[in-house]
Amino acid sequence: MNEELVRELTAARVEFLAVLESLGAGRLKATRLLGEWSARELVAHLGYWAGHAAEVIHAVKEGRGSEVGVGEPTADEVNATVARVARQADLSTVRKREAASVQALVDRLMALDPSLLSKSLPDGATLGEVIREDGADHYREHAEQLRAAAGPS
Secondary structure (H helix, E strand, O other): OHHHHHHHHHHHHHHHHHHHHHOOHHHHOOOOOEOOEOHHHHHHHHHHHHHHHHHHHHHHHOOOHHHOOOOOOOHHHHHHHHHHHHOOOOHHHHHHHHHHHHHHHHHHHHOOOHHHHHOEOOOOOEHHHHHHHHOHHHHHHHHHHHHHHHOOO
16 A cells, blocks of 8 residues: 555656646746746645655654644645745755655655554544645646646647
8 A cells, every 4th residue: 555655646746747847947937837826836835745744654653643733833824834935945946855855755655554544633534645635636636737727738
């Protein structure tokens, strides 16, 4: 199961990056690529949530799954902070950070006891669902949004 999640994440990320690159250098430098977000902000957003999934794995492995999400900022607050930080870096730096977050997720996922994927978290989701949502599903969602924003090819 862990390998399947890694394959899904890897394929979805490759797809997202291909769609992003297909937009061309001019669009990648635009301050508004997708809604209010630039390419930097979007890539940072995906990297943050991949890193979040890695941290959730760590919490569950350490027996702290019941603490996940408790007392944390809302997703909107996190997204606003991530976007603000991304605006202070260039796209190359943001892409390196995103790649490192994904690698951390892959590494933690590959070292995870597969039986923990069914562990329930305080919001009712399982660890496996969080990994998919913050990982592969998230990359696919934003790849689709980029395709729609780009219009017919």
